[in-house]
Amino acid sequence: MKVTVLHERFAIGVDEVQDQVRMRDLVLGIFSILAETPITRMGLNWTFEFKLPSEEKWHAMGDLLAPKDLWRDLVPGRPGLKTLTIQGQRPTRESPGVVNVRIEPRAGNGVFFEVNNDFILPDGQAKSGVDYFIDSVKRDWDEVRSKSTSLVHTLLERAGVYA
Numbered sequence: 001m002k003v004t005v006l007h008e009r010f011a012i013g014v015d016e017v018q019d020q021v022r023m024r025d026l027v028l029g030i031f032s033i034l035a036e037t038p039i040t041r042m043g044l045n046w047t048f049e050f051k052l053p054s055e056e057k058w059h060a061m062g063d064l065l066a067p068k069d070l071w072r073d074l075v076p077g078r079p080g081l082k083t084l085t086i087q088g089q090r091p092t093r094e095s096p097g098v099v100n101v102r103i104e105p106r107a108g109n110g111v112f113f114e115v116n117n118d119f120i121l122p123d124g125q126a127k128s129g130v131d132y133f134i135d136s137v138k139r140d141w142d143e144v145r146s147k148s149t150s151l152v153h154t155l156l157e158r159a160g161v162y163a
Helices: 018-035 055-065 129-158
Strands: 002-006 009-013 041-051 083-089 098-108 112-118
Touching: 009 129, 018 083, 018 129, 041 129, 055 112, 055 129, 112 129
Parallel strands: none
Antiparallel strands: 002 009, 041 112, 083 098, 098 112
């Protein structure tokens, strides 16, 4: 696990899928002990990196997300996707916030995805920020992880990567 603690930020990450539950439990334990910590927002983030089977599939992914015909007469040379971020609303009233999806091409037909599920403490919340976010992690962890994974695989499917 990689842990970063700054005055305004706490972050923890793992490289291996099998370590995610231990990471979640560590975060819950830390903030259960540090219940007075002022928290107003929290992100549950998943990253994915894939090597696509061919350069053709790699370009198909970029063409789906950023159609080149739109850019050909505006950008000299060969236009291509560098970074794309799409934002939407979190779909539940219990856990308001936003979902940010960032996609970047990588060398060797690679594609990188980051799905940031940003939870925001609602105004007038009776619980402390820590209690609210602990409850959110316990309630939403599995669903957010599943939806993040499904989103990425759906994009790959729509780009014809699995065809």
